[in-house]
Amino acid sequence: MSLVTLQNLTIRHSGNPVLSAVNFHIHAGEIVTVVGPNGSGKSTLLRAIIGAVRPSSGQIIRAKGLRLGYVPQKLHIDPTLPLTVRRFLSLPLRIANSVANQALEQAGAGKLADQQMAQLSGGQFQRVLLARALLCNPQLLILDEATQGLDQPGSAAFYQQIETVRQQLGCAVLMVSHELHVVMAASDRVICLNGHVCCEGEPEHVASAPEYRALFGSGTHGALALYRHEHNHRHDHDCTLEHEAAQ
Amino acid sequence: MSLFDSFLIRAALAGLGVALAAAPLGCFVVWRRMAYFGDATAHASILGVALALSFQTSVFTGVLVVSLLMATTVSTLSSRGFAMDTLLGVLAHSALAFGLVAVSFLQGVRIDLMAYLFGDILAVGRLDLAVIWGGALLVLALLWWRWSALLTATLNPDLAYAAGIDPRREQLVLTIALALVVAVAIKVVGVLLIAAMLIIPAATARPFAATPERMALIAAVIGGVSALGGLQLAFAFDTPTGPTIVCLAATLFTLSSLSSLLVQNFRI
Numbered sequence: 001m002s003l004v005t006l007q008n009l010t011i012r013h014s015g016n017p018v019l020s021a022v023n024f025h026i027h028a029g030e031i032v033t034v035v036g037p038n039g040s041g042k043s044t045l046l047r048a049i050i051g052a053v054r055p056s057s058g059q060i061i062r063a064k065g066l067r068l069g070y071v072p073q074k075l076h077i078d079p080t081l082p083l084t085v086r087r088f089l090s091l092p093l094r095i096a097n098s099v100a101n102q103a104l105e106q107a108g109a110g111k112l113a114d115q116q117m118a119q120l121s122g123g124q125f126q127r128v129l130l131a132r133a134l135l136c137n138p139q140l141l142i143l144d145e146a147t148q149g150l151d152q153p154g155s156a157a158f159y160q161q162i163e164t165v166r167q168q169l170g171c172a173v174l175m176v177s178h179e180l181h182v183v184m185a186a187s188d189r190v191i192c193l194n195g196h197v198c199c200e201g202e203p204e205h206v207a208s209a210p211e212y213r214a215l216f217g218s219g220t221h222g223a224l225a226l227y228r229h230e231h232n233h234r235h236d237h238d239c240t241l242e243h244e245a246a247q
Numbered sequence: 248m249s250l251f252d253s254f255l256i257r258a259a260l261a262g263l264g265v266a267l268a269a270a271p272l273g274c275f276v277v278w279r280r281m282a283y284f285g286d287a288t289a290h291a292s293i294l295g296v297a298l299a300l301s302f303q304t305s306v307f308t309g310v311l312v313v314s315l316l317m318a319t320t321v322s323t324l325s326s327r328g329f330a331m332d333t334l335l336g337v338l339a340h341s342a343l344a345f346g347l348v349a350v351s352f353l354q355g356v357r358i359d360l361m362a363y364l365f366g367d368i369l370a371v372g373r374l375d376l377a378v379i380w381g382g383a384l385l386v387l388a389l390l391w392w393r394w395s396a397l398l399t400a401t402l403n404p405d406l407a408y409a410a411g412i413d414p415r416r417e418q419l420v421l422t423i424a425l426a427l428v429v430a431v432a433i434k435v436v437g438v439l440l441i442a443a444m445l446i447i448p449a450a451t452a453r454p455f456a457a458t459p460e461r462m463a464l465i466a467a468v469i470g471g472v473s474a475l476g477g478l479q480l481a482f483a484f485d486t487p488t489g490p491t492i493v494c495l496a497a498t499l500f501t502l503s504s505l506s507s508l509l510v511q512n513f514r515i
Contacts, residue, residue, distance in 0.1 A: 052408035070409035077402065081278045082456040091402065092395040092410050116457070142409075 002027050003066055003140045003172055004049055009058035011044055018044045020196050021058070028139060031166065031173045033183045035206075036193035037215055042176040043073060045193065046144050049174070066140060069133030069171070071126070073144040077117045085120070085128050086113040095135060106168060107131035108161045123154045127161070134165065141165070143175035159186060254369055255482070261371040261379050262474030262492065265432045265444060268383035270466035271390050272424050273445035274452075274459065278401050279421075282446050283332060284321055287339035289429050289441035291317035293346030296363050296433070300353055307378050307430050314426040317342060322418050343438070366437035366489035368478065375434055382431035386424045393420050398459055435474075436489040444470065447496040454507030469499055 002025040009022040019041040026032050034042050047053045048060060050070050077083060089100045104110050109127035112120065120128060126146055133141060147155030163186060166173055177183040190206040192198040198211035206212050276285050292310040299309025321338060325331055350360060390397070400407040400414035407414045432441045448470035449462065456462035477492030
C-alpha cells in the first residue's frame with residue numbers, strides 16, 4: 001500500500017501552471033528521487049505532499065495516520081531569535097530528553113544539543129534538521145535539496161547518514177536533488193520532473209531516457225557512469241572518458 | 248480609601264499591565280521582523296479614537312476595531328507579495344494623517360489630542376485599569392495557548408505545515424494580540440510610542456537569553472522595570488510619563504547592547 005498517492009495533480013501559481021497532471025505514488029521503504037531543472041516544480045511537489053500548497057485540481061491521498069518527517073530546503077533562523085538545538089527539537093511538541101538525544105545520535109549530531117542554532121555550521125545545521133524530522137519516527141522522510149550549500153564530502157557524508165537512517169527506521173525517503181550521481185545511485189526510483197513527469201523508473205532507465213537527456217544533456221550521463229565505475233576502479237580517474245568514448 | 252483610589256497606584260498597575268503583555272508579544276514582533284507592522288497598527292488607532300468619539304462608543308472598542316482592520320489588511324497584503332516596507336510606510340503614516348484629520352472634524356467634543364498621541368497614564372481610572380488588565384491577560388493567555396505553534400510558524404511556514412500547523416492561523420493570532428495590546432496601551436503610552444513598548448524590551452532582553460521563553464520573560468521584567476521606573480522618574484522630574492517610560496527602556500537597551508559588546512570583545 002502506498003504512503004502518498006497523487007492523482008492528476010495540477011498546481012497553479014497566479015494562473016500559471018507549475019505542475020500539470022502529475023501522477024505519483026511512494027511505497028513504504030522506497031527511496032525516490034525527484035530531479036529536474038530549476039523552476040520545474042520539484043519543491044512545489046514536496047510542499048503539496050506536506051500540505052503547504054493546495055492543489056488547483058487533482059487529489060493528494062495520504063495513508064491514514066501517516067507520520068511525515070520534513071527537512072526543508074533552507075531554514076533561515078533570525079539572529080534575534082535565541083534558540084538552542086534542544087529547544088528547537090521540542091517544537092512544536094515537547095519531547096523527552098531521551099527521545100531528543102536518540103534522534104540527534106541517529107542524525108549524527110550527538111553533541112550539539114546545547115549549541116545555539118544560529119552558530120551551527122552548514123553541515124551541523126542539516127543534521128539537526130534531519131534529527132528534528134526523525135523525532136516522529138517517520139514512515140516517510142522528505143528532503144528538499146537538503147545538501148544545498150554543503151561541499152562534496154559534506155553532502156556525501158550527509159547522504160550516507162540518510163542511508164543509515166533508512167536502514168535503522170525502514171522509512172521511505174522522498175528527496176529532491178541536483179547532485180545526480182550521488183542520489184541516483186542510492187535511489188530505487190527516479191522521477192524526472194519539468195512541470196510534468198517527463199520520465200520515471202530505475203536510475204539507469206531514467207539516465208538513458210531521451211526526455212532526461214533533453215533536459216540535462218549527456219554530460220550527466222557521464223556522471224552516472226563515473227559512479228558506476230567507482231565500484232570497480234576507485235583510482236582510475238580516466239574511466240569517465242573511456243566510458244563516454246565507448247558510447 | 249482603598250488601594251486603587253490613589254492615581255499613582257493605578258498608573259503603576261496600568262503601566263505594569265501593558266508592559267507584561269507587550270513584552271512577550273514584542274518578542275514575536277522582533278523575531279518576525281514586524282516592527283513596522285506594529286507601528287502601522289498603532290498609528291491607525293488614532294482613526295479609531297476619532298470614530299469612537301463620533302459614534303459615541305468607548306475609545307477601547309473603536310481602537311480595537313480599527314487596529315484589527317489595519318492589522319488584517321497588512322497581513323493579507325503581505326501574503327500577496329507587496330513590497331512590505333513601502334506598503335507599511337504608506338499605510339502607517341496615511342492612517343495617522345487620516346486619523347488626525349478625522350479628529351479635527353469632530354464638533355462639540357474637545358479632545359486632548361496629546362493624550363492619545365503620547366498617553367495619559369496619570370488619568371487612568373478604575374474602569375481603564377480593568378480594561379487594561381483584562382486585555383493584557385487575554386493577550387498573555389492567547390500567547391500561552393498558542394506558544395509552540397507560534398514559534399514553529401515563526402521559524403518556518405513549511406515546518407509548521409509539516410507538523411499540521413496552519414501558519415496563517417498563527418499569523419491571525421498575532422494580529423489579534425497586537426490589536427489588543429494597541430487598544431489597551433493607547434491610554435498608557437499613546438499611539439506614537441506603543442511600538443517602542445513592544446520592541447525595546449524584547450531587543451534589550453536578546454543578549455541575555457538562550458531560549459525564546461527566557462527572552463520573553465526577561466523582556467517582561469525589563470518592560471515592567473521601565474514602566475515603574477519611568478513613572479517614578481516622570482514624577483520626580485515633572486516630565487511627560489509615556490515618553491519617560493520609553494526613555495528609560497531605551498537607556499536599558501543601550502546598556503544591554505554595550506554590555507553584550509564588551510562580553511563579546513573580551514571573549515575574543
